[in-house]
Amino acid sequence: MKIAVDFSPAQSHNYAVHIDALERLSFSGKVAIVTNPKVAGLHLKTLLGHIEAKELYIITVPDGETHKTLANVEYIIENLLNHRFDRNATLIAFGGGVVGDMVGFAAAIFQRGIKFIQIPTTLLSQVDASVGGKTGVNNRFGKNLVGAFHQPSAVYCESAFLATLPSREFGAGVAEIIKMAVTFDAEFFAFLEKNNLHETSHLQNAVARSIAIKANVVAQDEREAGVRAVLNYGHTFGHVIENETGYGRFLHGEAVAIGMRMANALARKLGYIGDEEEERISTLLRSYGLHFSYPVANPEAFYQAFFLDKKSLDATIAFILPKGIGNYTIVKDAPKETVLEVLQEFDR
Ligand code: NAD
Numbered sequence: 001m002k003i004a005v006d007f008s009p010a011q012s013h014n015y016a017v018h019i020d021a022l023e024r025l026s027f028s029g030k031v032a033i034v035t036n037p038k039v040a041g042l043h044l045k046t047l048l049g050h051i052e053a054k055e056l057y058i059i060t061v062p063d064g065e066t067h068k069t070l071a072n073v074e075y076i077i078e079n080l081l082n083h084r085f086d087r088n089a090t091l092i093a094f095g096g097g098v099v100g101d102m103v104g105f106a107a108a109i110f111q112r113g114i115k116f117i118q119i120p121t122t123l124l125s126q127v128d129a130s131v132g133g134k135t136g137v138n139n140r141f142g143k144n145l146v147g148a149f150h151q152p153s154a155v156y157c158e159s160a161f162l163a164t165l166p167s168r169e170f171g172a173g174v175a176e177i178i179k180m181a182v183t184f185d186a187e188f189f190a191f192l193e194k195n196n197l198h199e200t201s202h203l204q205n206a207v208a209r210s211i212a213i214k215a216n217v218v219a220q221d222e223r224e225a226g227v228r229a230v231l232n233y234g235h236t237f238g239h240v241i242e243n244e245t246g247y248g249r250f251l252h253g254e255a256v257a258i259g260m261r262m263a264n265a266l267a268r269k270l271g272y273i274g275d276e277e278e279e280r281i282s283t284l285l286r287s288y289g290l291h292f293s294y295p296v297a298n299p300e301a302f303y304q305a306f307f308l309d310k311k312s313l314d315a316t317i318a319f320i321l322p323k324g325i326g327n328y329t330i331v332k333d334a335p336k337e338t339v340l341e342v343l344q345e346f347d348r
């Protein structure tokens with residue numbers, strides 16, 4: 001399967017996402033695969049079987065979100081310079097979103113930009129992080145505060161790599177899949193209700209449809225001036241939850257799943273969805289273990305935290321809400337009392 005990410009008329013950075021179609025990758029220039037010890041131990045041998053290059057290097061960075069740093073980007077770049085990489089070189093990001101974001105950023109700034117290929121090995125990075133060209137790192141001020149837009153030259157999503165993924169990581173990826181179905185595609189949502197993604201053929205299908213949705217969105221709005229913001233459904237609430245829980249209790253996708261249920265409650269109160277639609281989304285989330293309890297301890301503090309989010313520095317919060325299933329609305333004037341009601345009632 002192949003999905004085009006088509007930025008016409010700016011076709012210079014069009015690329016394709018290949019699903020379960022990794023055959024032989026041949027390179028004339030130097031190549032570095034950047035990965036972490038966990039992914040390397042599980043799958044590097046398989047990947048190497050697909051790569052043909054005169055000069056190939058493996059660069060390993062430590063595993064985990066706390067290692068998505070400028071220091072590790074510099075470590076990657078120093079490796080490249082040590083091996084005399086030039087502008088014809090290619091980087092291959094082999095791992096989850098952490099590796100993908102960091103390698104993408106290294107590729108964006110090395111010699112003012114070289115090619116890179118994404119080979120995402122988590123479900124979340126296959127359906128979300130690897131497509132769209134957002135790259136970057138965290139620092140002590142927050143997540144993804146330093147980065148660049150730099151599109152990959154190709155993306156290869158292999159379902160075989162997902163076989164070793166821990167079930168919570170799988171669920172976190174499913175949350176982002178459900179997010180895309182709820183806001184953009186009613187038929188896809190119905191597909192998800194009917195078909196269990198633990199079966200490979202259904203998973204392939206869902207990965208392809210999610211990527212097609214994301215590709216279409218980013219091709220219209222690469223820099224998030226409009227429709228790309230819809231991908232933040234569940235995230236406005238989810239970011240506050242991640243913050244309140246110190247980024248330790250929930251995986252990102254799990255916090256987003258709670259955030260979607262909060263957004264749904266707000267959408268219901270504002271008349272954009274009915275009880276039955278709200279229940280359908282909750283049921284689907286529950287079937288992947290994504291129905292967490294989160295009684296909000298201090299609704300006022302939760303509300304104030306929206307304004308600390310870097311994406312809403314101005315005085316209004318844009319809530320991305322479902323409008324029925326398969327459509328969305330962006331609400332900038334949600335009454336504070338209604339939002340507080342949602343937070344007060346949530347999970348009680
Ligand atoms: P991750 O990269 O930390 O991977 C999660 C864990 O799974 C890690 O321990 C990893 O080593 C392990 N792992 C990876 N592949 C595996 C496999 N096949 N089998 C077993 N274990 C495996 O996390 P993630 O959820 O993939 O990505 C999260 C990151 O992605 C965040 O930093 C987030 O900011 C970023 N992100 C970026 C975008 C974007 O548009 N650029 C979008 C969404 C998320």
Ligand code: MG
Nearest residue numbers: 176235252256
């Ligand atoms: Mg997300």
